[in-house]
Every structure is written in C-alpha cells, then in structure tokens.
Amino acid sequence: MNEIEKKIVDQFDVAKAWSHVQHLVEKLPGRYTGSDQERQSAEFIAARLREIGIEPQIQPVDSWLGVPDGATMRIEAPEPIDIPCAPDTGRGQLISGEFIVIETPEEARQLAGKLTGKIVVIPYSYSYPITPEEARKQGAAGMIYGNWGPSDVDILRVTAPQTWTYWGLPDPDAFRIGEQEAIPQGHIGRQSYERVRDLCRKGKVTGSFSANIRSFWGKSHQVIADVGPDHLGDDADFMIMAAHHDSWNPGASDDGGGVAVLLEAARVLHGARQSLKRKVRFMFVSGHENGAYATSTWYLDNHWQALREHAICFSFTDNPGFANAPEFKIEANEELMDFALACARDVVGDEPKINVHRANKTADRGFFGVGVPGIYTRGAFTQAQADAWGGAFLGYWNHSNHDTLDKIDPVNLERNARIRLLEAVRLCSAEILPYDFRRTVAGMRERLEGWQADGRYDVSGTLALARKFAEHLDAFYGPAGTRDAARTNETLKALARELSWINYTYKGRYGQDIFGVDLKKPLPIMNSIDELAHHAAGSPMDLMLRARIRRDQNKVEDALRASIALVTSS
Template structure:
C-alpha cells in the first residue's frame, strides 16, 4: 500500500497460469531488498571503485544461485563531472549549488550575461532535451547564456557553434540541479566522422533558488559578467559489464530475449537504478529456475556508462555483438527505476514499440490489474538497439500525475517521476519501497518469460503496420504540397499489400520469429531511425517515420521546399524498396 492510500494492485489475485505463478513466487522480496540496501551505500559512478564493488556483488549473487554469467571489460569513453563554480566576475556573488555536466569543457571562462527564456518543456523526456531557447536572432558570441532549462542538447550545440563562452541552466529543483550530460553522441565515443558533434562549451547548472538570486542580480546590473569554472574528467575507462545467460533446457535455439538495465548511477542512485539492478537479479534467478519452460534464451545485462557515457555500455554491447543481436534477438526489455515509493500507476512512464503492446499490456493487466496504454519510446534510456531493428519495451510504474502535481514535482526523466530523487544526491533508500519493487519485478519478469516461452512470435507486427499507415496518412497533405503524390501513393499501396500479406501469415499460424525476422527489423528501423543498421542515431527526438516526418509542414520558401522534396523523394524510394523486399521474402513463407 502506498503512503497515500492507493493500492499497488487493482485485482485480488494475478491472472497467471501455474508456471507464471511459480515464476512470481520465485521472486524473493527480502533478498531483493537486501540488494537495494547494499547498493544504497555505493556511489556507482562508472570507472570508480563503487561501481566495481557493485559488479562484484552482482556476480557473487549470480554465482550463489548457479546462474551462468560473463564479465566483459569494455573500454568506454566517459565524462565524469567533478565540480563547478559560478561567480560574479567582480566576486560580489557566488552560486553555491553549481554543478557541471558530462562532456562540458574543462575550463574557466568569463563573459557578459545574456538571459534567455526557454519554450515550455512539454510533457516528455524528449521535450527536456529538444526544447528551444529562441537563440536565432541573439548575438551570443563570447557571452554567458543563462536560461531556465534542464539540458537542451540541440540548443547547447547551437550555442557552441555560435561561439558562446558558457551556458548556465537554471533548474526547476529549488535546492539542487539534476546531474546530466550534454553530448548528443549516442554511446559516448563518437566515430571519427562524429567527433565534432560533441559541443565545445563550458556548461554549469544551478538550482532554482540560485536562479532567482541570479535573476535579481541581472535585473540590477544588465551588463553583469559571470565567471564559470568547471572540472570534468573525460577519458577512456575500463568498466565491468555483466552478462548472465539462461539457456532453455529442453529446446535448442539461437533466439533470445535481452533483459537489461544500468547499474552505474549518479550518487547512490537508489531508484535510478539500484532497484532495477535488484529486479534484474531476481528475474535472472527466477527465470533460471524455470529454464525448462523456455523456448528462447534470456540474456540479462547490467550496463556501465549509462550516466556519464550516454548509454556507453549498452552501445558497446550493440556494437560488439551486432550480428548476433540482429539475427537472433526477438526483443529487449529495459528495466529502469522500478519500485519507487508511491508509484502505483502504469500510464505515464511506460513505453514500448507497438508490436510489443499485447505482451506489455497483457502482462501489466494480468499481474497488477492496472490499466495502461501504449506510449512511444523516446530516444533515451538504453534503447541502443533501435538501429538494429529490435523491438523494445519498458514497463515503468510511476507516481500518479495528480500526486506529482500536488507535491510540486517538475518533469524529470526517471525515478517514477519523483523530482526529488532523479539524478540527485537525495535519491536515497526512503524513495523506494519493497512491496512496490516486488510488484514491478513480477511485471518485468513475466513479460520476459512470455517473450521467451512462446512457440510463435509473441510480437504483433500487424499493429505496427497499422501504426505506420496512420502516420503516413498525416503526411499526405505535405506530400502533395511538395509534388510527391505519386511517391506517397506508391508507399501507401505498399503498406496495404504488406498488411494483407502479414495478416494472412498470422491467421495461418505461421508467425514464427524466423518467418517475421526481416519484417520486424525493417518496420522498427523505418519507424525509429534514419542512420544505418550498424550505426547509432543521435540522442535527439525521432518522430514516427522519421525520414519523412519533416514533410508534414513544408517551408514556404520555394528553394527550401524543393530541397526538402529532393530528400523526401529519396526517403520514399528507400522505404518502398525496403518494404517490397520484405514482401518478396514473405511471399516465400
């Protein structure tokens, strides 16, 4: 029961079969809470002794329960914020809450302040990263730019390109700014061609209270100059990455499900993500005890480098095992921030790709009795497998929106919406709850079990095709304005043919993952990425059908319209080609 009298379950008993009930009963709440308590005393910044102690603990527990596992030691490109100071250049004022961020310059700079005001940040993780600071007509060279924001990644890069000396973000948290990272490069380490995408700028964050103080100072002195000094440790670091594998005992198969989450943290990071690490342990133990019921293997991974390397651990794994993942991984399940105190609902923070909706919705309903809904995954978290075309799901519970509003919480990217926990020193043990963690772990474990025990493909790609068709319909007007009616019609007809073919396959009962493999990969990629299969799209928002999304509202300038049409025509051709290739393969099924 939560502290505000809302139930963790909306059903008397879970609606599970006998094997699933046995899986849930294998989850030991006390053992899991012991793991959370252990991690609550470890600062698990990647590359530190705290992270290694956590890795040693995880492997000890796995060994104690005879769960086969491997410890990889990748070298990751990480950027660890150490300290920051923000002072009036005349030393009349110092803002003590200042922190720097991962991949900020390691520097001390001074400049005249320019105060900007950001657009509303919206209601999603992507809106935290992509909102505008309205800098187009502002001279920012050599200036210290100040705005209320979290980390507007795209705008920070634009400020760096235009020669701004520094950026100071005023955070909505009154006492302490949230930790963060400014690089859009997914995985931390850029390719040789991407190396200039890491912005060269000095960045500091300050609390809301210090922001009020700074605004008063600016109002009294419009020509105020600030000095921003940062210390950041950016280098290659070797880190443990733990991979457990549960192999079916009665079925020989190369197919597998990837269950994963990060075990590094900001500070002690109880809800982000010590609770998730404990959940992964219990899931591994429970699924291992039921390996005779599996038709696919389950790999369970604990990632380093999530926080200071923009998902560096999962990106290394995606790169290193790319062929195996592409050929054999049915789906990935990301475990992040389960078990938050008062997180009683499954509506605002859940996210899964449409094909996974029957598994995700069915599991949440059957285990908890709670209502839920499909939400599109943002380009965040350890969704490092989009380019490979692998369907992903995350079943995050959350504190109810009315409760968050009543408590004055602002929008955050994790911790069940707990704004006094996410990426803060106050993400401590009391922010988590054992019973909530047991429920959430059951949800994640049963979802993984259902993915790994079905004989056919449990993902419904008919739903994905319908989603694409709905998105495509919204682009018809823009296509016509750009003279692309013919291309739009061809793609629409191709989706109609694909829908008919795939529906027939499901109705015949021929929907094995092997038969649907090419379809699954292409549909996921078309809806989530624009870069290559073995590349990583940047950590910025990706709308549905991203290669075509910009045609929805064409520019007025004639040259700009033609430039847009040129690229869009190529995108239409590419998508039509990919889908027709899939149709050819399906016709042989």
C-alpha cells in the same frame, strides 16, 4: 495468467531483491563508471549469479569517461548573485556573456542567428528546446540547464557529460567535436533556474560561469549471463533483460532497484528455465551514467549478426519501484505495445492508470538501428505530481545525492518486477512472437497522411506503399490455420529489422542518434518535412531540405517494399 506463468511470477522474492538494493546503496554508493566501486559492483553481481547456479562473464570495455570536477556561476547584472552550479562539460574555462532563456522550440526558432556569444539557459528535460549541438553551431558560448523539481527545491543534478555529441565510444570526428568544440555546460537547481529565468524575462542579464569535467580513458565493467533450457545452443533466439549497475551516489532508485529486480528475475527464471523456448540474456551494463552508454553499445557493435538473427526484445529496467508512484508507464516499440499492456494488466489489474508511449532514445536503448524491439515498463508518478515537480517524471531527486533508499517502495518494486517477469516468460515461451505490426504501420500512415494534407511536400507514393503494406499485413495476421511457427517467427524478426530503423532513428541502421533526439512521432527519419514550414519556398534552405527529404523518403520506401515482400512470401 495461466498456471505456469503464475507459478513462475509468484517465485519473485522481494526480500531478496531488497537486500541487493541495500548492499549497493550502503556498501557501494559511489559506483560511477571508472571508479573502484563500479568494478566491485560488477563483481558483486557476478557472485550473486554464481550462487544461484548461473555462470556470468565480466566484460571490461574500453570507455571515454567523464567525472564532474567543480563549477561556478555568477550573475553580475542587474545585480550580483552567486548561484550553486554543477558541471556537464568543460575544462574549467571562465565563460562570460549575456544569459538568454529558451524554453520552447518556437523560442529557439525566433532566436536563430542571435545566439553568438550568448550563454543559453534552458529547462532540463529529455527533449531539449534547443540541443547543445545546435547552440554550438549558432555560436553560443555556453549552456546552462535548470534542473527539474519543485520551485522551492534547489537540488543540483549530476549528469552524464559524454552523451551530447555521441553515443557509445566516439569515432575520431565525434571525439574532436566533444573535446575541442563542445561548448561548456553547467547545471543549476530549479529554484535558481526560475530566478535566472525571471531576471532574463525582465531585461538583460550578464555574468559568467565555469564548468570542469575530468575526462579519462577507463574501463566499464559489463556482466552478461544466459538463462534458458539446457538443450539450447548458441544459435537460439534470446531476449535481453538489462539494467545499468553504475550509478551516481547513492543511486537507490537509479538504478540499484533495477539491478535488484534483474538479479532476482535471473534466480526465478533459472529455476524455471526448462519451461522456456528461448533464452534470456541478462546484461548488467555500465557506462550508462558517465560513459555514453559504453558497454551496451560495445555489445551491439561487436555482436551485430547475433542480434540481427536471434534477438527478439531489449527489455530495460531502470528506476523501478518508486515510492508514492500510483501509476505505470510503458515505453515500447509499437509492435509490442499491446503485448506489454496486456502483461501489465494481468499483474496489476484494472485499477492503476497505465500510460503507453512510443519508445524513445534514452538510457541504453540503442538497438533501434539493428531492429530489436524494446519494452521499458516502470512505475510512474501522476501528471499532477510531475507538474508540481517541474516536469520531474523520474522524481526531483533523480541523479542527485537525494536518491536514497526511501525513494523506493518494496511493494511497488515487487509489482514492477512481476510485470517484467511476465513479459519475459511470455516472450520466451510463446509459439509465435507477439509482434503486431498493424499498429506500427497505422502510425506511419497517420504521419504520412498528415504530411500529405499539409501540402508542403508530396508523400503520396510513400503513403500508397504504406497502405499496400497495411492490406498485406491484414492478410498475414488472418486466421493462423496451419501456419508454420518457425517460418512466421523469422518473418516477424525480419519485419522488425526492416521497419525499426526508419521508424525510430534519424541516422539509420548503423549510426547512433545522440541522447535527446525526438522520437515521439513515427518516421522521424523524414522529420525534415516539418522544417519546410520555417523557410520560404524556393529559398536555398528549402531546396537543400527537399534534397535531404527525397533521400530519406527513398530509405522509407525501400523498407516498405522489402516488408511487403516479406509478408507476401511468408
């Protein structure tokens, strides 16, 4: 860090941040969207911003919300067992049938066409072996998720019931599916899940469950405030620093800690605003837990052009400062991976392990279509810790009443906050934006080369374009010389707009992929190529998949051609 960066980052006061966490957890623990405490949480945030000289806006956003309202589950055979259960979707109807366990995508493929009337049981994760939508299409009667966590813990998870059919406020078709055709879904604890799984592995298991969600129209309250040099107007570039202030009770780590980090970051950056070249737009979003990411998606839909022209990064802070978490995790668009890693290393040094991954479609990160790159940096548990907790990389207490103040360590909270601050300072003061698309196109080339070598589908033309683009990028990133910063930044933003939607979405620029889609590999928009392996050449499904792939391939090739034009004319 240089002297200016260090001076700014060192202003972070963890005692102030901790007082914000305490207030949210102790005074406003039940701040799920649609509750009075969620509105009070927004007012609390706005009051703290005004105290430091920032004038916020509270934006009420119409939202379709859901609140858990009871669930039951009972095994009838091979032996009667009552199992504690929490609801995900449903209207209280009793669902009876055979329980079928699916733990891997391969098992899902093997059971394709055999799920009619079955109750599908899967382990909870951020990447399902079979999605609820696919289970619905195959005629499943219901779905049960087994919570992550250690085998001797049976904590029930409270989940967002609105995220499996749509993202943001639903259109009429998504609303109809969600309300009329959605299969009932429930959650059971890890210990219960393993008991049910073991029974299913031994033989036929039958029983029933019911799940009831109280759904209603309500308001999600979003708080927005800008920090930046006094001379910048509405047409200035900006980054977004966001956290969700709605939480399940009591929501200490998820996301009282994130709100606290952003409030203190706002204070620090407001004091240093004259040293910045760009604005920071703070967004305390809501509808995150039980409204399908309502406010951040509303903001995207209603500020589309401003985001396309001026947004440089979506930085999300969620679950920072875990106690007993010795590592760090970065999820970022590939063009910002090296930048984010450098920021983290400059704060914490060489010792802690830092895991860097491609950005994924979770939380409020719905900005891939519009083309705004993102960074999500947080403290992380070791793989051994997560494995011992059944894969619970956010802690086995996540989304439960066990998410109490002891789950946050003030020292880790401060370390994470200093990284996020340094990212913001550098993004908003850099002469030239730190996007490096060479890493982005390298990932695309590797995926295309794998498909081409596999031989099931010809991507040689697309691969040739990606290689040509890589060559032009090498020239573009050559010696800076007398490069015009403003023109270069416009080119970099335009590249992000062209490449993000093909590299991080299925639905493209204007749609929203649902929660749980798999973005682990580049060019997910062409993922249908992988499905060819499961269908005979020349079969109807093979032919239909090839038609879809060709259309998606055209999208990718158009984006690559546009990107080549951008870097060659810059």
